[in-house]
Amino acid sequence: MPRPVRISFRALNRLVWTAFVLLLSNQMSIWMLICVLIIYCQLFSFSVHDNVGSGKVFGMAAIYSLYIINKSGGLIYYKDYGSAGRMDTNDSLRVASLWHSMHAISQQLSPVSGCLGIELLQADTFDLHCFQSLTGTKFFVVCEPGAQHMENLLKFVYELYTDYVLKNPFYEMEMPIRCELFDINLTQAVQKDRVVFLGR
Amino acid sequence: MPPVAPRSGDAIFANVERVNAELFTLTYGAIVRQLLTDLEEVEEVNKQLDQMGYNIGIRLIDEFLAKSNVSRCNDFKETTDVIAKVGFKMFLGVTASVTNWDADGTCCSIVLEDNPLVDFVELPDNCQGLYYCNILSGVIRGALDMVSMKTEVTWLRDVLRGDDLFELQVKLLKHVPEEYPYKDDE
Numbered sequence: 001m002p003r004p005v006r007i008s009f010r011a012l013n014r015l016v017w018t019a020f021v022l023l024l025s026n027q028m029s030i031w032m033l034i035c036v037l038i039i040y041c042q043l044f045s046f047s048v049h050d051n052v053g054s055g056k057v058f059g060m061a062a063i064y065s066l067y068i069i070n071k072s073g074g075l076i077y078y079k080d081y082g083s084a085g086r087m088d089t090n091d092s093l094r095v096a097s098l099w100h101s102m103h104a105i106s107q108q109l110s111p112v113s114g115c116l117g118i119e120l121l122q123a124d125t126f127d128l129h130c131f132q133s134l135t136g137t138k139f140f141v142v143c144e145p146g147a148q149h150m151e152n153l154l155k156f157v158y159e160l161y162t163d164y165v166l167k168n169p170f171y172e173m174e175m176p177i178r179c180e181l182f183d184i185n186l187t188q189a190v191q192k193d194r195v196v197f198l199g200r
Numbered sequence: 201m202p203p204v205a206p207r208s209g210d211a212i213f214a215n216v217e218r219v220n221a222e223l224f225t226l227t228y229g230a231i232v233r234q235l236l237t238d239l240e241e242v243e244e245v246n247k248q249l250d251q252m253g254y255n256i257g258i259r260l261i262d263e264f265l266a267k268s269n270v271s272r273c274n275d276f277k278e279t280t281d282v283i284a285k286v287g288f289k290m291f292l293g294v295t296a297s298v299t300n301w302d303a304d305g306t307c308c309s310i311v312l313e314d315n316p317l318v319d320f321v322e323l324p325d326n327c328q329g330l331y332y333c334n335i336l337s338g339v340i341r342g343a344l345d346m347v348s349m350k351t352e353v354t355w356l357r358d359v360l361r362g363d364d365l366f367e368l369q370v371k372l373l374k375h376v377p378e379e380y381p382y383k384d385d386e
Contacts, residue, residue: 134271134347135262135346167263
């Protein structure tokens, strides 16, 4: 039975609260506030199948899904692993664009300049690790709470992306990734013993 | 997790897959030769090489960032330094130096003493206007474009044209900050 994900409500409440404070102090437009509110509401409404543990496919900790989004927020790659958290195309596109906006807003909310956006979102049923390259492409992985070495995994996925996607002359920039070599190497990387990532 | 230290150009060069330099040089020569045949005008070939370089640059930058672990540069000086010391070493196996800074730090020269692209090249009389290595300037322009720097890259000195060194002028036109889909006053 699907039930709504509980994404750290406290953090979200704080987000909305900060937005209000910023609005009062005139640092933020009403549109941005509306954006925050929409995201706030959306996060409550989409649901994923929530059966922790059943996705344990790769030994130490399960990865539920992996996303790559281009610099304008379009989903260019989505892959899920195991049964937990499987989403249909529409949901995955929605998550990607939501995350893109959340990430951008979090940069704006930072009280000090130079914020690079959310790197880790922790919830009681999952963790979301995000890595953004300097060129603006975002890689993020949804995994079991407490899964280790996800930063290294994302870094490695970035390397695979540069090798097997960007170097493919028939891949068009910013478009969905349909490269078999990338798929194969990614599957190997995820399945391989995590020792690979520990040592990197 | 502590940030991973940036790797030196030599360290990366030792780790990446390499091809025979001669094969590379000859392949590049064949491309330029073919472009001259196809386009006939030397000026057009310069443009085409620059465009090809640009297309390489916008993809190459990600590989560079992924494998070198360099983090965001604080200023343009640091950027050009990284290009010369790490970038050239990683992809061409040579090191360049940065000189001739202008007063406001937006324009400088990258000087290459050694350039594997031109190992066997002599420019014939009918190709004197050709910037044989124009692909390199395109690569730099494309790569910097992807990290929100609009630049203009031109050759100032070229060994093939009788100079003693290769000198590339890199001029920062403007810094394009990352854009958000919303503006405060709209």
